[in-house]
Amino acid sequence: MAELSDLELLAELGVDTAPEPVRTLTPLQERIIAGFEDIQRFVKENGRLPQHGEDRDIFERLYAVRLERLRALPEARELLANLDSEGILDAAEPVGRVSSELDDSALLAELGIEQDADDDITKLRHVSSRAEKRAAEEIANREKCEDFEEFRPLFEGIEADLKGGLRQTKPLGNSEVTLAEIQPGNFFIVGGQLAYVAASTDAFTTQYERADRRVRIIYDNATEATVLSRSFQKSLYRDESARRVSEQSAGPLFGDTAEPDDLESGTIYVLRSKSSHPYIDEHRELIHKIGVTGQPVASRIANARNDPTFLLADVEIVDQYRLYNINRTKLERLIHRALGPARLDLSAGDRFGKTVQPREWFFAPLSIISELISRISDGTITQYVYDPVRAEFVAQDDA
Structure with a gap:
């Protein structure tokens, strides 16, 4: 199938994207x-x-x-x-x-x-107009964020993700940001500044009989404002240059079968090493190489015994996932980042006598890899981190 828009991806996930009815005033x-x-x-x-x-x-x-x-x-x-x-x-x-x-x-x-x-x-x-007043009030209501140092790593992480291609900024265009999107953890660009939704109150009913919440917005210039979510929604709408900051993954990424107009992107492969190294031999069922390739997996591993990336040993294919309409490089970065805590510190010599440290081998059971792929597919991977001690994905709040 053709590449889906953000709203279509959400609809595929069963998320109601219909905007709330708004009272129209002249x-x-x-x-x-x-x-x-x-x-x-x-x-x-x-x-x-x-x-x-x-x-x-x-x-x-x-x-x-x-x-x-x-x-x-x-x-x-x-x-x-x-x-x-x-x-x-x-x-x-x-x-x-x-x-x-x-x-x-x-x-x-x-x-x-x-x-x-x-x-x-x-x-x-x-x-x-009320819109003009609220635009002025929004700026006037900003104040210095006293605890900005707690949020600085988040902003630095987002900037790194954007530079690395793990996230993207998307213009709003004609698609309105829903109130469901204005929730803690989401980032936007408004007024030329990166804005982070840090906290939210419970929903309440306004005098216009519409549901609303108050949200705390932190800006990358170390200021903050507490505003109604609908007010922040309108500030995004008024700013023609406003943009969403995407999650590390958004919506279904791959499937078992292709539709007629799908463009094949490649394959996620999961391998086990046949190396006779004592440590690998002892933990063979738990040590896996995970990568993404645009060529047939069999071709990719054909010369494994001579390639330090494969630990100079033959490998066994234990799982594969076909990709359609996906940027392989970005997806591979996301996979490796999610399993970063379980990355193995291995090394092997190349044919010139140099030591090579492969970066795609992880100490993770096959069930965890399957869960990782599933969470990438449904978009929930950003809510979890991998705990190698417990050998499970845990919610970020519990990490």
Whole structure:
């Protein structure tokens, strides 16, 4: 089959990738809500409704005018009904209005805003959208990450993986990042910075009756922010250069049979040595060479007895996995990295008398190798590390 996209790979794994239904608001509705949120903030901070009067702050007077307009608009009342938990729209009218008060245009002029001749303040054109406010708040809410040294190795590891080809950055394009992706352990690039989702609260329901969580985001410039996951989702959407950072593997990588349009990439091979070396002879059932080749395995091992990589001895093929549409080099690096703790320190001489240390031999039972291939295939290998003492894969949190 043809190479699958990320969403198609997730779908193949049975992961629900359908985006959560989002309530669609018109630009006018967005501005009405944003304008009302300004009034709510004023009431919360001052314990009273905004009032008219020359002795009042210019913003308070603007909020008072805005509140009158919102009360007079049936469509605004209907839109704000579920948001008006304080009963602002039905509270007593603002008092203190005097005949010499500034009119709407004069209020806007004092705020440094020029009003068009055909402008209508009921449309709230001069209210910043919630998206604009949240974009500014997101930057303002960042603070120094006091425990950044704990996260530095993670960032350095990601950068090494990217350089080594074990991970990739993928542009978001038209595919929206789901809330399920914004979870601890995942990396993104936003605003030109590498961002790590370090922690998350339990889910809760917002005033808009949508599920959300608060997440702690650590940035590679040693700053951090605690924001709603939906807010971080929107910051990714707004940034045209935002990218996902892939896991070390993503989705099904290989299978037993090929579809008509699959491109064969090669084979993972698992070998046992027939060497007469005492240590190998004693542990022969547990010592395996694991590699990836683009040629027939039989051809790859034909000259094993003369090749230090094969310990200058014939080998036995104990397992093979066919690969389709896979980058062999990257896959082999992933396999060797996952089994790194079980790598054997072996050496053999080449035909020129030089000592060679093969890097593809591991002290791991065949069942562990099978589990490794399975975890690479389903994408869970990044959640586990191999414990050579216990001879099993353990969750990273338990390692």
